[in-house]
Amino acid sequence: MDLDQLRTFDQIVRDQSFTRAAARLNITQATASMRIRALEQLLGVTLFVRGRQVSLTDQGMTFLPFARRILGTAQEGREALRRVERGRIAIASLRSLVSPLITEALLRFQERYRDVDVVVNEGRQAQIVAMLHERAVEMGILCWPNLDPLVVDLEPLLIMRERVPLVVAPEVAARLPARPTIDEVLAEVPRVISLRWWQVEPETAAALTRMARTSVELPTGPARRLAVKGEGLGFFVNSAVADDIAAGRLVEIAPVDFAPLHRDTAMVVRSAAVLERQMLADFVNEIARECAKVGEVLDNRLAGSESAAA
The missing domain is CATH 1.10.10.10 (Winged helix-like DNA-binding domain superfamily/Winged helix DNA-binding domain)
Structure with missing residues (x-):
């Protein structure tokens, strides 16, 4: 064997x-x-x-x-040898959260740990779960709760709820009544942009796709461009479009017959014992600070630490 x-x-x-x-x-x-x-x-x-x-x-x-x-034991052995040779941290995150949660946190972390190697992997839910399971990373940021039946031993350190607004281009929003129905919205923009933000798509998002004349599934970058050009509407996590909304490139709408959506994500580890490594604990706490800016923190098991409270 x-x-x-x-x-x-x-x-x-x-x-x-x-x-x-x-x-x-x-x-x-x-x-x-x-x-x-x-x-x-x-x-x-x-x-x-x-x-x-x-x-x-x-x-x-x-x-x-x-x-x-x-x-897992073999991977732990390899990681232990690498850490002996040089300080190293490896984490993984959903693609949509790398920029809003990790960029600024990493800059602050590296001011304190200039000689530490940091590896940030990005991917879909299943890829992050696999990396955690194989111990290729020490912490992951993924949708919560995790529904993968083959990996159940993940411990959440912090759970965050983020709004998922429905957005259109400003010229489309200008043609809509103050409180539009979804039929009135789809009459102006018949194409729905589908982004797989969830493990299981909420009924509201699925219904919007069914009602639309056409739909397209795209990664975030092309999807935002399509929406800005007025060629489609879609549910985007708030952190992906906050700058566009602030700059007037996109407008959030709230159809009277559609319930608002949100997405829950979590920072997770296989075991809280990994936070005994001070450098990893410090990096996790820096990311936790960004979580509080991006969404509503529902559960913070790091809240007792000095760094998280800063």
Whole structure:
């Protein structure tokens, strides 16, 4: 049994596909299959039910937590060796929150820790959960609560609620009545811009997409440009469009027949013991200060520290 076999096993479980797992691991499908056959022969069991969709057998489900424990321990060992060589912090965040939460916090942190390496990874929810699970990062910023059934041992340090306003270009807003209905809004801008801000899309956002004549799903940058040009409307997290609203490039609207939306996010760790590293605790507290500026802090388990209260 070797780590390559266990990594391949874990990735196939995540992707439910030998082909996709092989692509993520940058190996051939034949290599992935060979590794799993060798692992199954060593264990004397069948780990997967092969078919159009790959699933775990009962034996595979039993073995999964042990395989992940081995992978996690190996990653912890590598991280410990790197930290001995040089101070290093690695975190991960949803793409939409890197700029509003981490930029200023990082500048303040580096004034105090000039010789510490800082790695900030960005990605989608599942990618951040995977990095935390594999201990590739020490802290993550993701949607909360986490709904990944395979990773349940995440501890929130701070939970933040952020408004998700519906925005349009000012020339579109000027054509609308003071209290428009959603039908009146869609008559002016028939295209809905869909951004996957949530793990599970709220019914309000899903209903807007269903009612629209057309919709488009885009990353934040192109989506904002489309909205500014009056070519679509969409629900944007407030931190992504606050500057545009302040500058008059976008206008928040509130249709009378649509409920307002919000998104909850959290700073999470596998164990609060990681905050025993003072430099990580200081960086987390700097980010917590930015959270208080961006949204409403619902729960702050760092509140007792001097840095968080500053």
